[in-house]
Amino acid sequence: MGHVSLWPVLVLVLIHLLGSRLRFLHGFPRSVWLSGAGGVSVAYVFMHLFPELHEGQEHMEENVFWAEEFLKHHVYLVALIGLATFYGLERSVVSAKRELVKKDSRKVEAPKGVFWVHIGSFALYNAIIGYVLFQREETPSQSILLFTIAMALHFLVNDYALQEHHKETYRKYGQWVLVLALLLGWSVGYIQEVNKTTVFILTAFIGGGVILNVLKEELPEERESRYWAFLLGAGAYAILLLSL
Template sequence: MGYVSIWPILVLAFIHFFGSRLRFLAGIPRSTWLSGASGVSVAYVFIHLFPELHQGQMHMEENVVWAEKFLEHHVYLVALIGMSVFYGLERSVVSAKRKQIKRDQGESKSPKGVFWLHIGSFALYNALIGYILFQREEEPTQTVILFTIAMALHFLVNDFGMLEHHRGNYKKYGRWVLVLALIIGWTVGYVKEVSETIVVILTAFIGGGVILNVLKEELPEERESRYWAFVLGALLYAILLLSL
């Protein structure tokens, strides 16, 4: 195996370690920078990742017999499944937290069981992203940079969402778990190469997850999100992607 660049995984790990310390990003109304970061993540999925999935769809139709017979657009179905899975996990976490708060007479601290469910789902999410990141080692440096920037900003948005749900538990345990999962995923990519079909499926799943995780942070009315910042972030990154 040739030279392997580790800077992308270090950048993403750095975000989890120190991103939550950027206190100016916290609070309501939602930070302009977080809304802009959400826009960047979504722009990357629609402008760069989904076109890759189109190529992956053609690969799967040529190489996976059951895919062609079962569903013509099944790569996009995987993206839909990814979005649905993370939506279901998020709803279960929110529901469990509300029930616990009622039992505890208004105490807003998230129960440990809910915390570990939430962290476990995002640990899997991070591991898949780490794996996909390594698979991009053979792609042009420009492609790796664009993916890393989009995921770094996406992680920043996720971190503040986790802080809102879990506060001290996330700072004490959660960020370490997410960094470890990210590194494990990257390491698995280093020691074990899988077929292009599996990489396409994982990428589609993550694409759906990114869209859901961005929207769940931006849409709630109580967040008072900055729509103009979201649109500006998406527009500027889309222009960048289309110009390269």
Template sequence: MENYVSVWPVLVLAFIHCFGTKLRFLAGVPRSIWLSGAGGVSVAYVFLHLFPELGEGQKYVEKFNWAEKSLGHHVYLMALVGLSVFYGLERAVVTVKREQMHKTREKEPETPAGIFWLHIGSFAIYNALIGYILFQREEGPTQALLLFSIAMALYFLINDFSLTEYHQQHYTKFGRWVLVLALVAGWATGFIVELPKTVIVLVMAFVGGGVILNVLKEELPEERESRYWAFVLGAFLYAILLLSL
């Protein structure tokens, strides 16, 4: 850990949260080809790099006696948990905003404080996990850290525009700073706490499931007029890069 290589990815990801939404050309409808392409890159990374790592990490999970039968060959169960958690959050936010629209007749009603903090708090925990993974990846090849950082940087950009759309000025004034602090706190925790390999594998699985859900929920709604070709191109090009290394 002498070189603290991961400090640079952490700073880049924090910078994206601070200033990413100022890239106004990425906002609006139809969906920016750059955001669709970024989504393709993030999903390609999860399927072609992160999930194969989880397969290799299954041996750590199986060291738990209680997990040998219930979780044998199913480390991906945690990925399903991650996907399900963020799907639930998405449904909660959408449902509440729809109810607010009916009550206030406003096109873009303000998100209730409770839902806002639940949403931001969940993403803060998620960011902390990603920060810890960045620190942990210093132990491996620099290439693995770089590939993970690129995928997460593009994924953070997608999330920033999504959260800004949901929460508007509440996100730009408060939410993004909470996410920055959570990211740095998660990374800094690596200096104090060394989690078992089993826990790290499960954390990565949870993150992978969250990435898939959060990317696809931004691409699928018809009203966004997403650029399918840009998504596929981003996924294809990053897949070529991953498979060539």
């Protein structure tokens, strides 16, 4: 095996460990930095990840005999499944918190059972990202840099949302679970290489998850998100991607 770069996974680990402690991200209305980070993440998915999925769709139709007959656009369906999965999880957490507040208005954290389901799903998500991150070792350094930046900013958005839902429980347990999952996914990529079809499927799932996890934080009216910051982040990163 050739040279392996550790810096991408270490950057994402540091984001998990330090991101939720950045005070300038907290407060109301929503931080311009979070809205801008969300814009960058979404721009990356639409401008870079989805074009890769188009290539993946062609690869799967050529290499998986049932693909064209069973599901012509199954790679994009996986992206939709990723989006729907995280939408369902978010709704379950919000509903559980709402029911808890009805019983006791002092309760601000989601129930422990919901916490572990929520963190477990994001741990799987992180493991997939860690695996895909390692697979990009074979791509040009420019590609892995763009992916790392987009995922780092996306993790900032996710960490803030998870801490908002689960408070100190997230700091005590959740962030460590996500770090371990990220490292586990990266390590699996180092030890065992899977076929190209699987990588495309995992990448599609990430794409759907990124879109949902960003938009669910930006759209609620009560958050008073900064649309201009979201637009600036998305526009700037889109211009960068187009210029490369």
